[in-house]
Amino acid sequence: MIGRKPLPITNQVSAFRDQHGGMSQAALAEAIGVSRQTVVAIEKGHYSPSLETAFRIARLFGVGLEDVFGWDEA
Amino acid sequence: MSLREISAWVMGAVMLITGAYYGKLVLAAAQAGAGLPPPEDFLGPAIGAFVATIGVDIALAILAPKGADLPPDERERPMLWRAGHWAGLVQGGLAVAAVLYVAHSGDMAILFYLIVGGLILSQFVEYVLQIAFLRSGS
Numbered sequence: 001m002i003g004r005k006p007l008p009i010t011n012q013v014s015a016f017r018d019q020h021g022g023m024s025q026a027a028l029a030e031a032i033g034v035s036r037q038t039v040v041a042i043e044k045g046h047y048s049p050s051l052e053t054a055f056r057i058a059r060l061f062g063v064g065l066e067d068v069f070g071w072d073e074a
Numbered sequence: 075m076s077l078r079e080i081s082a083w084v085m086g087a088v089m090l091i092t093g094a095y096y097g098k099l100v101l102a103a104a105q106a107g108a109g110l111p112p113p114e115d116f117l118g119p120a121i122g123a124f125v126a127t128i129g130v131d132i133a134l135a136i137l138a139p140k141g142a143d144l145p146p147d148e149r150e151r152p153m154l155w156r157a158g159h160w161a162g163l164v165q166g167g168l169a170v171a172a173v174l175y176v177a178h179s180g181d182m183a184i185l186f187y188l189i190v191g192g193l194i195l196s197q198f199v200e201y202v203l204q205i206a207f208l209r210s211g212s
Contacts, residue, residue, distance in 0.1 A: 035078075035141075037150075049148070049149075053148060
């Protein structure tokens, strides 16, 4: 989106999908109960997921919340 | 494009066609000097729009059973709510404008047509906003 201010929450969702056998966005979406478009929006940093969804993602990959999500001070 | 967006496009098109037909009918009757067409004239298009709505849902359920069954998720819910909110304001504004117009003109017969026209327009606005919000992703 042109002129969109980046959200301060960064994420490694795409990298973790790759690490987990190239899990597809659709498979991740189904596993955590959101639409594929929402996974796309999260990965692009256009949408910050709810705490519940963030935990679901982290638990699915077997890591902690801060391994997947970070806070960009800049 | 998500299934929800496809549904909004199709339903927006249905509302546009219904609205265009409705407007054409009213304008044709007004230009012919025949006053307003009887409300029964809109029964066909109203049933058509109703059947089309159900048809779209059935078609989506057949083409994408998994996606059609899913409720809106946490990102989509506020978008759909906002689209409904603005469409409701449009509908309310048009209804108030219609009542004021009728109160001013004293022509009670036109109230039905203004309200139905406002209803069609607000539905169209809701689908357009759904598409815009879902596309913008915010």
